[in-house]
Amino acid sequence: MSVSVRTLFFAAYRDLLGTSELSVDVAPNATVRDLVRILRDRGAPFDGLPEQPAVAVNQTYAGPDERLSAGDEVAFIPPVAGG
């Protein structure tokens, strides 16, 4: 049994992966840290993501221990450079 989350990649991360959006299956109650591990374990180019990237869950910054639910939007946020 697994649930599906929608992952988004911006700027340098999108360039790295060659995609801006992926649906990823995770275990129920998986954390942000689990999701990052699942992606990095896919190998190149996903292992180019940081081990602890900045992430936003449903448009709010979230730490690695945040738990995920089906349908969550999980954005990988490269270091920001507004202004």
Add this chain to the structure above:
Amino acid sequence: MVRAEVQSDPIDPQRVLALVGSDEDGAVLLFLGVVRNHADGRSVRGMHYESYETMASGVLREIADEAADKLGTDRLAVVHRTGELAIGEVSVAIAVSSPHRAESYDASRYVIEEIKKRLPVWKKEHYADGEASWVEGTVPPESGGASAAVTTGDAP
């Protein structure tokens, strides 16, 4: 009224300025961030701004509300641009007004510093020699994330 917008249309500084000011205010301050023609010794011919649109508008609003608390008035407006910008174009405009100058300077400074820390916006410099690269950024604080930026240099 506090205003915060992320937009792809060009910024009109006069319009942003017109959103603040009151007969009670002796200080009106307008800050403009503009695209400059050099970075780290390289010649720059333009800048591409990308945002996480649905999140950026909310974060900018939070920043503006926090700054308005410092300002002591609700006369604060901030607009951030996205898309392709040429040299000299305005990327961000911040207008504030308050009875005295100190609060305006503090609030304006707060908005631009917080934008740089946590607004989900990225910029790619286009260099005169045809190369382009993402500007090295800041890891947003609330995320608990570690800094390990992916660096990419786009070949022409």
